[in-house]
Amino acid sequence: MIQLKPAVIGKNLLLVLMSFTMVYPIIWLLLGSFKANDEIFTVTSLWPSQFQFSNYANGWNAVPGFTFGEFIMNSLTISLLSVVGCVLSSSLVAFPFARMNFPLKGLWFSILLGTLMLPTQVLLIPRYVMFAKLGWINTVLPLILPYFLASNAFFVYLMIQFLRGLPRDLDEAALMDGCGPFRTFFNILLPNCKPVLYTMGIFSFLWSWDDYFDQLLYLNEVRKYTVPLALQMFVDNAAQINWGSLFAMSIVAIIPPVVIFFLAQKHFVEGVATSGIK
Numbered sequence: 001m002i003q004l005k006p007a008v009i010g011k012n013l014l015l016v017l018m019s020f021t022m023v024y025p026i027i028w029l030l031l032g033s034f035k036a037n038d039e040i041f042t043v044t045s046l047w048p049s050q051f052q053f054s055n056y057a058n059g060w061n062a063v064p065g066f067t068f069g070e071f072i073m074n075s076l077t078i079s080l081l082s083v084v085g086c087v088l089s090s091s092l093v094a095f096p097f098a099r100m101n102f103p104l105k106g107l108w109f110s111i112l113l114g115t116l117m118l119p120t121q122v123l124l125i126p127r128y129v130m131f132a133k134l135g136w137i138n139t140v141l142p143l144i145l146p147y148f149l150a151s152n153a154f155f156v157y158l159m160i161q162f163l164r165g166l167p168r169d170l171d172e173a174a175l176m177d178g179c180g181p182f183r184t185f186f187n188i189l190l191p192n193c194k195p196v197l198y199t200m201g202i203f204s205f206l207w208s209w210d211d212y213f214d215q216l217l218y219l220n221e222v223r224k225y226t227v228p229l230a231l232q233m234f235v236d237n238a239a240q241i242n243w244g245s246l247f248a249m250s251i252v253a254i255i256p257p258v259v260i261f262f263l264a265q266k267h268f269v270e271g272v273a274t275s276g277i278k
Helices: 006-032 054-060 068-099 104-116 121-133 141-148 153-164 167-174 180-207 213-217 226-232 243-264 263-273
Strands: none
Touching: 006 243, 006 263, 054 068, 054 243, 068 104, 068 141, 068 153, 068 180, 068 226, 068 243, 104 121, 104 153, 121 141, 141 180, 153 180, 167 180, 180 243, 213 226, 243 263
16 A cells, blocks of 8 residues: 655645645636626625526627627637748748858847847837738738748747757758758658647647737727627626626637647647757
8 A cells, every 4th residue: 555655745735725726716717607697796605506507698699790609710710820820930930040051140040039028019009000001900910910920039939949959860861862951841850840839839829819909909890809809898887797798708718728728738848848948
């Protein structure tokens, strides 16, 4: 029979307590989505006195003329296209920095790292003016196109660090077989980059899915609204807020990113651990 030391038991109990502390807001939100509107903030009990499943039906059809599923599809479209653009563009930009030599390589890499230090607020007005002149306001292009242009240096740096860890023998063997730089990258190196590609995909999906401010800035029509903007419409200062429906749709909103994270969790952890980001 295995005997556990008191120190081990104490550590496990502490971990359980800390885990519950982290998960408690989600539990409160989930159970709150089944409560009556006047019970959420007036009753101290976590458990609903009576489960109100109608909160989900009411929340799904809360916006006149639209269902919450339409907003989910808008968010999924933007997020999935952002993932594709991020993986393709960041990989292509990272490859020369990691495996090739070209003039002023160090200078360009320093500029790349310098963009990581720029606050988002510094770029806010210039980006809006540029997209306004291009006529892209109230379209999804400002939310998707930057991902196809490797505008986020974090993903490029993540890919560079991973590529630097791959053996140079792969490039030499590909060169001897007659492969050029692009064939070496797409046929030899990229298949070995699955962990970091999963990591980039998860990060870009989550950041795009949760991006409230940019979507509020560039989208003006309700039919183009995403999940964060749809949830914001539940909070109406001129009328009573249906908290039960808001909590219900908040639970629905977190399902896609949670599912994607757990499906790719193994690759995500491996990609972060092997890319020098600890």
